[in-house]
Amino acid sequence: MRDLFSFLPEERVLVDREDLLLYSYDATPAKRYPLAVVRPKSKGEVVEIVKAASRHGLSLVARGAGTSLSGAPVPCEGCVVVDFTLMDRIIEVDEANAFVAVEPGVVYEELNRALAKRGLFFPPDPGSGSVCTLGGMVAMNSSGIRAVKYGTTRDYVASLEVVLASGEVLRLGGRYKKSASGYDLKSLFVGSEGTLGLFTEIGLHLVPKPGRRAAMTASFDSFEKAARAIASAVAARADVAVLEFMDSSVVKAVEGFSGMRLGSAEALVLAEVEGSGGEVEGEIRRLAEIFRGAGAEVELAFEEAEIAELWRARKAALPALARVAETLLLEDITVPVSALPQMMRRIGRLAEKHGVRIATFGHAGDGNLHPTFLISSEEELARARAAIEELFRECLTLGGTLSGEHGIGVEKRPYIELEHGAAVQVMREIKRALDPEGIFNPGKIF
Ligand SMILES: Cc1cc2nc3c(=O)[nH]c(=O)nc-3n(C[C@H](O)[C@H](O)[C@H](O)COP(=O)(O)OP(=O)(O)OC[C@H]3O[C@@H](n4cnc5c(N)ncnc54)[C@H](O)[C@@H]3O)c2cc1C
Incomplete structure (x- = not known):
């Protein structure tokens, strides 16, 4: 070799x-x-x-x-x-155009540490941000707790250099803010999961780093109340940068893992508001009122260290759950926010019907939930597989999508036609046109 x-x-x-x-x-x-x-x-x-x-x-x-x-x-x-981890250079920070060019192996948080010195940032913020690379993020269209305000990686990809299966190198996009010129091939490569080409350079639009932030925790005695409160906050146009949800089993696991006390609620909502001045305090207090009105006990945090600790605890949800079961099957369904209460109810019903343990957390502000199946035996795994298929069908019935951020890969491959129907054939034809010999990541997505 x-x-x-x-x-x-x-x-x-x-x-x-x-x-x-x-x-x-x-x-x-x-x-x-x-x-x-x-x-x-x-x-x-x-x-x-x-x-x-x-x-x-x-x-x-x-x-x-x-x-x-x-x-x-x-x-x-x-x-x-x-x-790609040895291709890890930040090639250029262009402050005048709020743009950065990087190699694909640059790690998300390292990029943001370098950008912070210039008052800029790249917001998608996945839970794995301390280790995951920009190449992986673009290939998966990753996002995280800040997507509710800032959107996903796709919204920031300004340009891509891609090596095609023929060995030809395409340069797509540029550091301009808009273009109406030709098919948007750059966006086609975002979320392509390594199946269409290999990225060798990535250009990103950046935003100014906000100066102030405040956070809130809201504890509820039922997860349906929490879901309804989240839907009301979004409908009231709350200007949140983060709006997260955890059920009681996730809260307990995170407390055990991080040592932090989050309260004994059935459901916990975590929120953050950020901006440059006094509007931050006004907006977090307005949000607190909405949540109190929906039956929550609310606590506010204004100190930077306290807020950072809260997000460290939230990002520990997945590693924390990994300690309570041998295997996790982490789902990534996303529904319109107004359908969250129904989706939550249906997750509860599925757990009962199939006799499976499901711990749910997620980026509830954008309707993205991670029902996580806790598996400790072969029987539990078989029951979870049956419940997952039903979960996907329920999510699609509510106008949702199979994946908000983790992609299809091999895990959701059997279900992609449920969501996309005839469009899957168009996707296959695009794959064949760009990679006729099927060199890149065969067996993924389809
Ligand atoms: C604890 C934990 C928390 C997580 N939280 C989140 C979250 O909040 N949000 C989220 O979106 N995801 C999350 N993830 C999933 C994962 O971290 C993301 O999908 C991430 O973007 C993958 O980056 P990576 O560098 O690890 O890529 P990899 O896992 O190595 O690869 C992912 C895909 O990208 C392709 N790829 C990688 N580099 C290139 C390249 N140069 N050119 C073309 N294709 C390429 C690969 O072929 C593969 O298909 C989490 C994972 C863990 C373990």
Whole structure:
């Protein structure tokens, strides 16, 4: 295998089983060893890797930090993994245009630390932001707790440099704010899960970093009340930067994991308002009134350290749940916010009907819920699989989508036609047009 990639130094072509183990899985139970791992440091090397793979009939699976929750970077049969973590330069910060150009291996939080010095930031904020890469985020159209105010990665991708299966390099988009010129191919690559091309450079629009923030926790004695309160806050045009939900089992797991006391509520809502001045305090107090009116006990936080601690606790939800069951199946359904109370009720009914344990948390302000199935036996796994199919059908009936942020990968592949119907065939044709030999990440999405 080293001979095929002899243009790379030996230490950047991994073939030993011990090394390959690290590339054999993501954050799902899926696992498979690749034939080899190559670690490019430049666009030129990526082009050579693609040409070598094409010549020898090998498929390629791009990989950032491997934190995907859908199986997207898990190696397919007989593939070579392209590890982008050595392409980790911030190429240029263009303050005049609030734009940054990066290589795909740059880590989300490292980018924001560098941007903070210039009063700028890139907001999507996934829970895995301390480790996940920009290449992975663009490929998955990732987002997180701030999507309710700022949107998702797609909203910030200004330009992309992409190596196609032919070895040709496309440069798409630019640092301008708008364009009405031709098909929007750049957006097609966002969320393509490594199936259409390999990113070698990413340009992002940035926003000014807000100067002030305030946070709120609201405890409810039922999760339906919490869901209704969230829907009312959104309908009242609350200007929130974060609006998160946790049910009691998630709260307990997070308390055990983080040591933080969050209260003994059946449901907890966490919110943040941010801005540049006095409007922050006014808006958080207005939000607090909406939640008190809906039956919550509310606490406000204005100190930076206290707020940061709250978000650290919230982001610990998934690792915390991972300690209470052997396996987690984390879903990612998203419904219109007004349908949240119904969706929550249906999740409760599904848990009862199938005899499964479901802990739910999520970015409720944008309707994105993570019902997490806690599995400790084969029987529980089989029951959860049946409940998940029903969960997807219920979510689609309410006008929702299978994934708000984690993508399709292999986990949701069996269900994609439920949501997209005939459009799946159009997606397959696009894949064939761009990657006729099926080199890039075969078996993912479809
Ligand atoms: C604890 C935890 C919390 C999480 N929280 C969130 C969250 O809040 N929001 C969210 O959206 N996700 C979340 N995730 C999922 C995951 O972190 C995101 O999908 C993330 O963007 C993946 O980045 P990565 O660098 O790990 O990419 P990987 O997992 O390595 O890869 C993901 C996909 O990107 C492709 N890819 C990677 N690099 C390139 C490239 N250069 N060119 C083309 N394709 C490429 C891969 O082939 C694969 O299909 C979480 C995961 C964990 C473990």
